[in-house]
Amino acid sequence: MVQVSLAHFLVVGALLFSFGMVTVATRRNAVGVLMGVELILNGANVNFVAFNHYVVGGVSGQVFALFVIVLAAAEAAVGLAIVLAIFQTFKTIDVRFADLMRE
Amino acid sequence: MEHAIVEHAPALEHAARELGRIAVTHVSWLWLIPVFPAVGAFVNAVIGWKLQKVLGKRAVHYIAVGAMIASFVTACVAFARLLQLPAEQRFLQDTLWNLLTAGRLSVNLGFALDPLSMTMVLIITGIGALIHVFSIGYMADEPSYWRFFSYLNLFVFAMLLLVMGDNFAMMFFGWEGVGLASYLLIAFWYTDPEKAAAGMKAFVVNRFGDFGFLAGLLLLFWGLGGAWAPDQGALPDYRPVPALNAVAGAVTAEQADALAPRVEEIKLGPTMNFRELRDQIVVEKTGVAEHLAHQEIWGVSLLALIGMLLFVGAMGKSAQIPLYVWLPDAMAGPTPVSALIHAATMVTAGVYMVARLNFVYALSPSAMGWVALIGALTALFAASIGFFQYDIKKVLAYSTVSQLGFMFIGVGVGAYWAGTYHLLTHAFFKATLFLGSGSVILGCHHEQDMRKMGGLARYMPITRWTYLLACMAIAGFPWMNGFYSKDEILWKAFTSGHLALFGTPTPWLGPVIYAIGIVAATGTAFYMYRSYYMTFTGEYRGGAGHHDEHNEDPHSATATAMSHTSVLVHASDGAVHADGSDLGHGAPAHGAHGHVPAAAAHAVPDDAHAGGHGHGATPHESPWTITFVLATLALGSFVTLFLGIPKAWSGVEPVLERWLSPALSAEVSFVEKPHELELLFQAIGVGIAFVGWFAARALFKDARSEVPTRFRERFSALWTLVYNKYYVDELYAAVILRPTIGIARLASRFDGTVIDGLVNLAGAIGRFLGWIDAKIDQYVVDGAVNAVASATIGFGRAIRHVQTGRIQTYLYGALGGALVVVLLNFLIS
Numbered sequence: 001m002v003q004v005s006l007a008h009f010l011v012v013g014a015l016l017f018s019f020g021m022v023t024v025a026t027r028r029n030a031v032g033v034l035m036g037v038e039l040i041l042n043g044a045n046v047n048f049v050a051f052n053h054y055v056v057g058g059v060s061g062q063v064f065a066l067f068v069i070v071l072a073a074a075e076a077a078v079g080l081a082i083v084l085a086i087f088q089t090f091k092t093i094d095v096r097f098a099d100l101m102r103e
Numbered sequence: 104m105e106h107a108i109v110e111h112a113p114a115l116e117h118a119a120r121e122l123g124r125i126a127v128t129h130v131s132w133l134w135l136i137p138v139f140p141a142v143g144a145f146v147n148a149v150i151g152w153k154l155q156k157v158l159g160k161r162a163v164h165y166i167a168v169g170a171m172i173a174s175f176v177t178a179c180v181a182f183a184r185l186l187q188l189p190a191e192q193r194f195l196q197d198t199l200w201n202l203l204t205a206g207r208l209s210v211n212l213g214f215a216l217d218p219l220s221m222t223m224v225l226i227i228t229g230i231g232a233l234i235h236v237f238s239i240g241y242m243a244d245e246p247s248y249w250r251f252f253s254y255l256n257l258f259v260f261a262m263l264l265l266v267m268g269d270n271f272a273m274m275f276f277g278w279e280g281v282g283l284a285s286y287l288l289i290a291f292w293y294t295d296p297e298k299a300a301a302g303m304k305a306f307v308v309n310r311f312g313d314f315g316f317l318a319g320l321l322l323l324f325w326g327l328g329g330a331w332a333p334d335q336g337a338l339p340d341y342r343p344v345p346a347l348n349a350v351a352g353a354v355t356a357e358q359a360d361a362l363a364p365r366v367e368e369i370k371l372g373p374t375m376n377f378r379e380l381r382d383q384i385v386v387e388k389t390g391v392a393e394h395l396a397h398q399e400i401w402g403v404s405l406l407a408l409i410g411m412l413l414f415v416g417a418m419g420k421s422a423q424i425p426l427y428v429w430l431p432d433a434m435a436g437p438t439p440v441s442a443l444i445h446a447a448t449m450v451t452a453g454v455y456m457v458a459r460l461n462f463v464y465a466l467s468p469s470a471m472g473w474v475a476l477i478g479a480l481t482a483l484f485a486a487s488i489g490f491f492q493y494d495i496k497k498v499l500a501y502s503t504v505s506q507l508g509f510m511f512i513g514v515g516v517g518a519y520w521a522g523t524y525h526l527l528t529h530a531f532f533k534a535t536l537f538l539g540s541g542s543v544i545l546g547c548h549h550e551q552d553m554r555k556m557g558g559l560a561r562y563m564p565i566t567r568w569t570y571l572l573a574c575m576a577i578a579g580f581p582w583m584n585g586f587y588s589k590d591e592i593l594w595k596a597f598t599s600g601h602l603a604l605f606g607t608p609t610p611w612l613g614p615v616i617y618a619i620g621i622v623a624a625t626g627t628a629f630y631m632y633r634s635y636y637m638t639f640t641g642e643y644r645g646g647a648g649h650h651d652e653h654n655e656d657p658h659s660a661t662a663t664a665m666s667h668t669s670v671l672v673h674a675s676d677g678a679v680h681a682d683g684s685d686l687g688h689g690a691p692a693h694g695a696h697g698h699v700p701a702a703a704a705h706a707v708p709d710d711a712h713a714g715g716h717g718h719g720a721t722p723h724e725s726p727w728t729i730t731f732v733l734a735t736l737a738l739g740s741f742v743t744l745f746l747g748i749p750k751a752w753s754g755v756e757p758v759l760e761r762w763l764s765p766a767l768s769a770e771v772s773f774v775e776k777p778h779e780l781e782l783l784f785q786a787i788g789v790g791i792a793f794v795g796w797f798a799a800r801a802l803f804k805d806a807r808s809e810v811p812t813r814f815r816e817r818f819s820a821l822w823t824l825v826y827n828k829y830y831v832d833e834l835y836a837a838v839i840l841r842p843t844i845g846i847a848r849l850a851s852r853f854d855g856t857v858i859d860g861l862v863n864l865a866g867a868i869g870r871f872l873g874w875i876d877a878k879i880d881q882y883v884v885d886g887a888v889n890a891v892a893s894a895t896i897g898f899g900r901a902i903r904h905v906q907t908g909r910i911q912t913y914l915y916g917a918l919g920g921a922l923v924v925v926l927l928n929f930l931i932s
Contacts, residue, residue: 025914095911102908 009050016043030083030093034076041072124369124382125217125765126192130184133197133214136177136224137263143170144256151249160248164239167252171232171259178228181216191765193218194378196269201356209359210375215269219766222523222759223266223455226530230447230739231259233732237538238439240728241545251291251437258284262448266455270375271320274456278316278420281449282309288444289436301435308429312419319412323463326398326405327373327383327391366390377459384462385768396466404606410463410470414477417453423511424481427504428832434496438541441496446503446537447530454507457514458523458767464514465769468603471515472612475602478511479619484829486626490633491826494551495540498634502577503533505623509592512616516602517771518595520760524747525588527759531743532576532585535736536631539570542729543638546722547645553637557806560639562722565730567639569737574635576740578628579792581785584740587747587757590788593620594781598773621791628795636803643722644806751781 016039023036045065052061083093090097143166147154154162185193198213216224235255242251261280268274282305290302365371366389369382383391398405417423422430433445444450457464457474464470485504492498506529513522544551546563560567576583579590597617600610724730746759755761802808815822824830 021918025911025918096909098910099908101910102906 006050006054009046009054013043013046013050016040016046018043028094028096030086030095030098031080033095034079034083037075037079038072041068041075044068123386124367125194125378127194127196127378128184128188128192130181130195130197132177133181133195133216133267134199136174136181136228137214137260137267139170139174139177140256140259140263143167144253144260147249147253147256151253152247155249160243163249163252164235167256168232168235168239170256171228171235174259174263175225175228175232178221178224182221182225185216185218185221190761193221193765196378198269202272204356204359207359207372208375209356210270210272211356212273213269213376214267214273215378216267217766218763219455219458219523220266222527222763223451224263226527227259227262227266227448230530230534230736231262231443233735234439234443234447234534234538236728237442237541237732238437240726241439241541242437243726245437251288254284254287254291255439255443258288258444258449262452265452269377271377272375274377274459275316275320278416278452279313281444281452282306282313282420285309285433285444285449288440289433291436291440295435298435301429301432305429305433308426309419312416312426315412315415315418317416319409319414319416322400322405322412323380323409324373324375326395326409327380381462381768384466392466404467404469406463406467407469407473407606410467411473413456413460413463414453414470414474417456417474417511418477419453420456421450421453421507421511422481422504423453423477423507424484425831427481427485428835430504431497431500431828434494434500438496438537438544441500442534442537442541445500446533450503450507451510451526451530454510454514454522454526457511458519461514461517461519461767461769465517465771468601468608469606471517471771472602472604472609473515475512475515475596475599475616476604476612478508478513478515479596479616479623480508481505482508482512482623483619483626484508486623486630487825488828489630490626491822492630493553495543495553495556495634495638496537496551498553498630499533499536499540502536502627502631503529505627506533506577508623509589509620512596512620513588513592516592516596516599516613516616517769517773518592518599519767519769520757520763521588521591521595523763523767524757524759525592527746528576528584528588528740528743531736531740532573532583535569535573535733535740536577538729538733538736539566539573542566542725542733543570543722545725545729548722550645553634555645556638556643556722557641557645558639558643559722562643563639563724565724565733569730569733570639571635572737573740574631577631578795579624579788581789582741582744584742584744584747586785586788586792587744587749589624590785591747591749591757593617593624593788594784595773596620597784598776599771600774601772621787624788625791625795628792629799632796632799633803636799637806640803641805641807645722749781749785751778751785 020036020039020041020043023039024033025036027033027036045068048061048065048068050061052058052064086095086098087093146166147163151163151166154166181195185195188194195216196213197215198211200212202210202212204210235252238251238255242248245251258281261277261284263277265274265277265281268277286302286306288302289305290299293299293302360370367386369386369389370379371383371389371391374380374383383389384395385392387393395406396404400408415426418426430445430450434441436445464474482505485501485508489498489501489505492501506525510522510525510529513519513525515522542563543556543559543566546559546566547556550556572583576585579586581587596613599613602609602612604612746762747757750756802810827833
């Protein structure tokens with residue numbers, strides 16, 4: 001039997017982060033981008049929990065993870081509001097067209 | 104006003120002729136004499152036209168004549184002041200201020216009156232005032248009346264500067280000033296090109312003379328100071344000091360004065376001042392005269408050269424061979440101008456100068472011989488031209504040239520007082536003659552051709568008698584003044600044994616000059632009586648259709664211009680004077696209405712003539728302003744004879760000689776001849792006057808004699824030669840004018856090709872360099888600037904694509920950056 005160790009968790013966290021990053025970087029759909037952000041945050045959560053369990057002990061890591069989940073919920077709300085505003089402005093939620101920052 | 108006598112002559116009373124310094128009396132009002140006419144000239148020049156318009160012509164001539172009278176009165180006061188002084192101390196000096204000081208040279212604005220300049224001033228202001236009065240009548244119809252009087256006053260001002268200036272600078276200023284006034288007045292009717300050209304001719308010919316004058320003046324200045332060498336001719340008292348040559352630091356008159364070395368208080372060295380010059384040359388102790396006499400330039404005696412060059416100046420101003428050609432042409436000016444400037448005063452400036460510098464001329468027999476010889480030749484030459492002239496003013500012009508020749512004989516042989524006396528007598532009788540001719544011209548409606556006159560004695564009695572008296576004076580009858588001056592001159596010429604030519608003593612020159620003079624005097628009597636008989640006797644030949652002969656006149660251009668008006672005017676023969684008024688006629692006025700058909704002009708007399716007088720064929724006597732002046736001058740021609748009663752008659756020296764002797768200090772020795780011989784010569788003088796008179800009377804009285812016509816036919820070649828003035832003008836045109844113009848053309852061509860070529864080449868090179876510079880600027884400098892700009896633009900354009908505005912692109916950047924950091928982290932550690 002393979003003993004589940006910290007390394008495994010860290011690999012899962014890293015994968016989640018990478019997938020999230022790739023999603024954010026490549027998705028054209030603004031909602032997809034927001035979903036990618038969620039993946040990144042959750043990759044970080046895995047790390048918090050794993051380090052808390054294997055290295056530090058106590059509950060501070062778990063609490064941090066909970067904060068991140070709450071923060072992610074708030075972020076999703078703001079992000080979706082921005083997506084709505086983008087839609088109203090550009091009649092689309094494709095992020096390629098939201099390039100007004102170039103001006 | 105007057106701050107009395109200051110300086111004294113050193114007490115040297117042993118010599119027969121006192122040869123010390125001149126004692127000077129300082130007065131402070133001499134400047135008034137020239138200033139009056141200057142003010143008159145200025146006022147009339149500036150506001151004259153307005154005065155004439157608003158107040159009438161009267162205002163203009165009141166100013167001008169008033170200035171002249173004021174000047175004359177002041178001159179009389181000065182004369183009285185001079186008479187109060189002891190004879191040898193008659194010298195009034197009025198120094199106003201210092202004009203310039205440079206090293207040893209110091210020139211003051213100063214006036215001086217000694218007997219010589221006093222005589223001149225009295226002639227100028229006295230006769231000048233009379234001629235101003237004459238002009239009132241003569242120029243009455245002249246539209247630019249004010250201009251005429253302004254010029255006339257200007258002339259008198261300049262002439263007074265010439266004779267009153269106490270130094271060469273002032274004299275030269277006046278010398279040029281009278282030249283200017285002469286030019287302005289000859290070309291007074293400048294719309295006529297012929298007259299304008301005559302003015303220019305006078306001016307240009309005088310330039311030649313002025314060149315000689317200046318050269319002589321500078322040589323004299325140089326000789327006095329430049330070439331002193333130790334022990335060369337100078338007396339032991341006098342050691343030349345470096346200061347004499349020095350230009351060392353004098354900036355004020357006092358400093359310059361202090362630099363001058365002195366012998367017995369006489370300033371030595373170069374000077375412009377006549378009195379200082381006279382003192383240092385005349386006083387033997389200074390050694391200056393001796394020194395000058397020993398100097399030579401290129402083997403020619405310096406003094407002879409100075410004398411000859413100064414005389415070249417006199418040749419120009421006083422119309423002597425070869426520079427006399429301008430004077431006959433100067434007759435284009437109004438007649439009062441001819442009388443005042445070209446007979447009485449300006450043309451005698453040369454005589455005055457020679458008399459003024461008598462002490463310089465007396466040192467050089469060569470210069471004297473030269474002056475006398477030229478004078479004699481001119482006297483004869485001009486008299487012969489006078490024989491055949493028809494224009495009355497031309498006759499008088501050549502007569503003037505001839506008489507000036509006599510004056511130069513006088514001053515040339517050393518009889519300075521006689522030359523000056525002839526100047527004075529000539530001023531009177533020639534002014535009478537000229538003004539008489541003016542009166543005749545006026546009476547005949549601007550006709551100057553004597554062939555169209557005749558019989559005027561009936562119409563113009565006063566003019567006729569005064570003219571006759573003046574003729575007697577110039578011909579040399581003992582009851583008029585001309586005899587005394589001319590005879591004295593010729594006698595002195597005969598007895599002068601000291602003359603020389605080019606350094607060779609020529610004792611025979613005096614008698615030769617006498618012989619020439621006698622012949623010239625005979626001619627003078629002849630042509631003057633000829634003009635008298637042609638003008639005043641016989642039948643009046645004026646009237647219609649008389650212009651046909653003008654084509655052969657050498658002065659045809661002037662004459663044609665005249666006849667053009669006169670034909671139109673005289674065409675209406677028999678028309679009477681509208682009111683017999685005696686207003687004068689100015690030529691421009693004629694020109695103005697000459698083009699109106701004559702009948703119309705006379706039908707409406709008030710139309711063209713504001714004065715309301717018409718023209719008839721009958722000559723008329725002139726207004727009183729003219730006849731009064733004529734009578735006064737004729738009287739003067741008589742009265743002045745008492746100034747020159749010869750010693751042979753009275754036993755005492757003539758009044759004028761005694762009066763002038765302090766100013767004419769040069770001692771010239773004449774050969775002693777017995778009294779009887781002098782009386783004989785005087786008889787010859789009167790005899791030749793009679794010869795001339797009778798010849799003219801036989802040939803020209805009442806125009807009856809056929810001889811002149813036959814003579815003309817028989818000797819037509821000779822006649823034409825003399826009539827055309829020996830073709831001297833043509834000769835000058837060929838010898839001087841054409842080469843000069845040729846040289847001018849050559850120079851112009853040289854200028855046009857070489858000089859302009861060089862200038863253009865320089866221009867082209869400059870342009871080429873500029874072109875290169877422009878290209879460098881355009882391509883290199885601008886290129887660099889543009890390159891920087893476009894590089895910046897290109898770079899910006901290139902990297903602007905980085906900023907897409909898309910979050911994801913930026914994210915790539917961030918990721919890439921993070922990756923790099925991570926990789927570097929691995930690589931470095």
